[in-house]
Amino acid sequence: MGGEDRTLLVCVDDGYAQTKLYGDGPDGKPVKFIMRSSVRPGRYGLGTLSGAGGIGSYETEEGDQFTVSEDIEAENTQFDGFHTSTMNRVLVTHALMSAGYGGQPVALWTGLPVADYFFDDEKDLEKIGAKRANLVKGVANTASQKPVPAVRSVDVGCQAVAAYMDYLLDDDLNERFDPTASSVAIIDVGGRTTDICVVINGAGIDHGRSGTENIGVLDVYTALSKSIRQRFKTRDKFPLAMLDQAVRTGRLSLWAQEHDVADLVQDILKEIEGKIAREVQRKLGSGSTLKAICFVGGGGALFKDIGAHFPNGVVLDDPEFANARGLWKYARYFAAG
Numbered sequence: 001m002g003g004e005d006r007t008l009l010v011c012v013d014d015g016y017a018q019t020k021l022y023g024d025g026p027d028g029k030p031v032k033f034i035m036r037s038s039v040r041p042g043r044y045g046l047g048t049l050s051g052a053g054g055i056g057s058y059e060t061e062e063g064d065q066f067t068v069s070e071d072i073e074a075e076n077t078q079f080d081g082f083h084t085s086t087m088n089r090v091l092v093t094h095a096l097m098s099a100g101y102g103g104q105p106v107a108l109w110t111g112l113p114v115a116d117y118f119f120d121d122e123k124d125l126e127k128i129g130a131k132r133a134n135l136v137k138g139v140a141n142t143a144s145q146k147p148v149p150a151v152r153s154v155d156v157g158c159q160a161v162a163a164y165m166d167y168l169l170d171d172d173l174n175e176r177f178d179p180t181a182s183s184v185a186i187i188d189v190g191g192r193t194t195d196i197c198v199v200i201n202g203a204g205i206d207h208g209r210s211g212t213e214n215i216g217v218l219d220v221y222t223a224l225s226k227s228i229r230q231r232f233k234t235r236d237k238f239p240l241a242m243l244d245q246a247v248r249t250g251r252l253s254l255w256a257q258e259h260d261v262a263d264l265v266q267d268i269l270k271e272i273e274g275k276i277a278r279e280v281q282r283k284l285g286s287g288s289t290l291k292a293i294c295f296v297g298g299g300g301a302l303f304k305d306i307g308a309h310f311p312n313g314v315v316l317d318d319p320e321f322a323n324a325r326g327l328w329k330y331a332r333y334f335a336a337g
Contacts (some may be wrong), residue, residue, distance in 0.1 A: 004024070006104075006105065006214065007105045007106065007107050007152050008023060008024045008025070008026065008101065008105065008106050008107065009023055009024045009026065009102055009106075009107050009109070009328065009332070010022075010023030010031075010099075010101060010106045010107070010108055010109070010149075011023055011108075011109040011110070011162075011324045011327035011331070012092050012095055012096070012108065012109070012110045012324060012326040013057060013110070013111060013162075013321075013323035013324040013327070014037070014083070014088055014091060014092050014095075015037060015190045015191045015217060015297070016037060016077045016078055016082060016190060016191030016192040016193075016216070016301060017036065017037055017077075017190065017191025017192070017193075017217045017218050017221075017240075017298055018034055018035065018036055018037060018191065018208070018298050018320065019034070019035050019036075019037050019091050019092065019094075019095045020032075020034045020095075020320055020321055020323065020324045021033040021034070021096070021099050021265075021323055021324055022032070022324035022325045022327075023099070023101075023106070023328065025100070026100075026104065028160075030266070030328075031099050031100065032321060033095060033098060033099035034320060034321075035070070035094070035098060036070050036074075036240050036241060036244065037074070037077050037091050037191070038068065038069060038070045038074040038239070038240050038241070039066050039067065039068045039075060039077070039087055039090060039091055039094075040066065040067050040071065040072055040073070040075050041064065041065065041066055041075065041087075041162055042065050042066070042067065043057050043065055043067055043307065044087060045143075048192075056068040056069045056094060056143060057141075057142040057143040057144075058090045058093060058094065058139050058140065058141060058142060059139070059140045059142050060086045060089060060090065060137065060138065060139050060140075061137050061138035061140075062086060062137075062157060063141070064086045064087075065142070066086070066087060067089040067166075068090060068091060068094040068237065070240065070241040071239065071241070072239065073201075073237055073238075073239055074239065074240050075138055076146050076250075077120065077191070077192070078191070078192045078218060082192075083112055083116060083127075083131055084127070084131050084133075084134045084272075085134070086129045086134075087273075088134065089134055089137065089139055090139055092108075092110065092135060093139040093141075093148055093327075094233050096108075096148070096149045097141065097146070097148060097149070101149040101314070102141075102146045102147055102148060102149060103146070103147040103148075103149065103150070104149050104150065105149070105150045105152050106149045106150065106151055106152065107152055107153045107155075107331075108135060108151050108153065108154045108155070109154075109155045109156075109157060109327045109328070109330075109331055110131070110135065110154070110155075110156055110157075110327070111156065111157045111158060111159035111162055111323055111327060112128065112131060112156060112157075112159065113118065113158075113159055113160075113188075113195050114157060114158060114159070114160050114195045114196070114197050114210055115193075115195075115211060115212035116211050116212075117156075117157075117158040118158070118210075119208065121205075121209070121244070123144060126254045128144070128156045131154075131156050131263065132154045132156055135151065136150060136153045136154050138244055142204075155331070157327050157330060158197070158255075159187075159188055159190075159195060159233065159323045160186040160188045160195045160196070160197030160210075160323075161197060161199065161205070161326075161330075162323045162324075162326035162327040162330055163186045163188055163197075163294070163296040163297075163322040163323050163326045164184060164186050164197070164199045164294075164318070164323075164326065164328040164335070165327075165329045165330045166296070166316065166322045166325050166326030166329060167184065167186070167292070167294050167316060168184075168202070168321075169324075169329045169333060171332050173329060173332060177291070179199075179201065179202025179203075180201050180202050180203070180286060180294070181201065182201065182290075182291035183198060183199060183200045183206070183289065183290050183291060184198070184199050184290060184291050184292050184293075184294060185197070185199075185280075185284055185287060185290050185292070185293045186198075186199065186294050186296060187196045187276075187280055187293060187294065187295045187296070187300075188296050188297040188300075188323065189216055189217065189276060189295060189296070189297045189298065189299020189300055189302075189303065189306075190216050190217065190297045190298060190299065190323075191216050191217050191218045191298060192214065192216050192218055193212050193213060193214055193215070193216050194212070194213045194215055194216055194276055194279060194280075194299065195211075195212050195297075196209070196211055196212070196279075196280060196283045196285070196293055197209055198210050198211070198290070199212045207261050209283050209284055210283070211283060213276075213279045215272070215275055215276055215279065216299060217297075217298045217299050217302055218319070219250055219272050220247060220269060220272050221240065221243045221244070221247070221272070223249065223268045223272070224243055224246060224261075224264060224265060224268055225237070225243060225263045226239055227261075227268065228246075228261065228264065229253065231261075232250070232254060232259070232266065234254075246261055246265060247265055247302070250262030250265050250266075269302070269303065272303075273303040273305070273306050275305070276299065277305065277306060277309040278309075280293070280309075281309075286310070287310050287311075287312060287313075288312075289313075290312060291312070292312050292314050293307070293310045293312055293313045294314055294315075294316055295307055295314070295316070295319065296314045296315075296316050296319040296320075296322035296323065297319060297320065297321055297322065297323065298319075299319070300315045300316060300319030301315075301320045303317050
């Protein structure tokens with residue numbers, strides 16, 4: 001993941017709501033990038049004012065066309081085959097392009113949720129292989145002449161285990177605590193799902209207390225969109241970027257006027273946060289035997305007080321990047337060992 005061909009280690013957390021990237025830059029400095037997973041099939045007619053070409057337009061080797069942009073009404077990514085779809089491959093490619101890896105050789109790491117990575121208590125080699133096979137297939141950039149990254153290899157890890165590595169290791173890959181003396185729960189609140197993974201003494205996973213629940217950040221956007229339509233008597237659909245801005249600021253621009261929707265946002269955040277906390281409690285009980293219950297993912301950033309539901313609950317620093325950064329640490333740690 002270095003050496004004469006300068007193949008760069010790049011780790012992508014390709015979520016239903018957001019795509020996050022953490023990797024080695026050509027200058028030796030780490031690269032961080034985040035975007036919304038906003039994509040639609042077909043060429044959506046977005047172009048530069050100068051007429052220089054389309055924006056975010058791609059075609060897969062199967063002939064599927066997609067447009068990636070936060071300015072379009074995105075297609076719902078919440079379907080079971082998302083992680084092995086051509087849509088997913090295009091989003092990963094666009095993230096790599098946007099982060100500056102166009103034309104660069106990369107060693108790509110990505111992840112799967114707990115329920116997809118494991119079947120009962122063993123790795124689901126079929127799904128892991130399907131994801132790897134999907135990402136090594138071709139994608140062409142039809143928006144410009146800029147080449148796409150050259151994917152030299154693809155490795156697939158478990159997203160929640162990656163976040164555990166981010167909690168365990170500092171940026172210099174030193175252990176923050178003795179992993180053999182304590183168990184830790186990772187709660188990865190993503191777009192479509194909430195992953196619960198209990199790592200036992202740094203050596204195994206308690207599958208009885210681990211799993212994936214179908215609730216996440218996109219439920220906030222769905223509920224907010226419905227509440228906005230009801231309050232303002234409109235049937236319009238809203239881009240993810242617009243809803244995200246409303247969630248983060250409590251303000252919404254409609255018909256060229258600013259509106260305060262903070263009350264709607266707070267009610268929805270409280271409702272969804274409570275549902276997630278109850279799902280965690282069903283799996284972990286009070287969590288009294290655990291060193292920590294760590295919240296990561298987009299929900300870790302959005303539900304800022306969710307850790308307070310547990311005496312040992314904690315939201316990791318920069319939680320949105322815990323999976324991608326953890327994959328990078330995992331790859332570097334075991335390569336060094």
